Amino acid sequence: MTTPPRLVPLLEQFDFARTRLADRMAGPVMNSGNGTDVDVVPMTDEEYLWEPVAGCWSVRRRADGPGPGATLLVGAGDWGRDAAPAPHPSPPPFTTIAWRLSHLSELLALRADHTTGSRTLTRDDYRVSADAAGAIAAFDAGATAWRETLLATDDAGLDTVGRSRYPYGSDPENPFVDIVWWVNQELLHHGAEIALIRDLYRHRAAHSGGVEY
Helix, strand or coil: CCCCCHHHHHHHHHHHHHHHHHHHCCCCCCEECCCCCEEEECCCCHHHCCCCCCCCCEEEEEEHHCCCCCCCCCCCEEEEEEEECCCCCCCCEEECHHHHHHHHHHHHHHHHHHHHCCCCCCCHCCCCCCCCCHHHCCCCCCCHHHHHHCCCCHHHHHHHECCCCCCCCCCCEEEECCCCCEEEHHHHHHHHHHHHHHHHHHHHHHHHCCCCC
16 A cells, blocks of 8 residues: 555654654664764663652552552553543652553554554553563554554545544544644653653762762
8 A cells, every 4th residue: 555645754753753762762772863873771670660759650560559649550461550530630640661651552552453453452451561671562562553554544544533443532533644643742752751761760870979870
């Protein structure tokens, strides 16, 4: 299938943001933005779960129960992601890399399923990763599934209202091209957040009088 011309820049933006985030987490290098490679230390499990402030939302062992302000753990398996039904806490809790990456990977996988898949998956079906390597792999799987969905979209599909039936957003009421734009926005802003938390984690020892690493 030929990619619709108006989808091309959105697909290129998605690919750029996906690669940049994946490289920022896993290394061994990432593009600095000017074509120069910068060394990247792969994300560790400790960093993945690091809580920079008190009261963070994160992913947790189901046996331990939800974190501060959360009332449930969403996801399948032994681990879940902190959550609460609407209305959500205000101001929103600070969330860890684990929380943000799980949320991002889940929305990619579920939107793909609710567009070109079974249209049955829920957050309770999505397995939350307990470790950094598993979370990075889950992100890659979700991004791959969503990209395949984009490649299966023709020009008419971009204008189809409700082509995505993703149940946790306004997808059923919007043309698909708007959802494609929104997913890119989610990937870009959560990717930037994860990168910033990585920077804070790397520099925290220097601010506490330790040796920067």
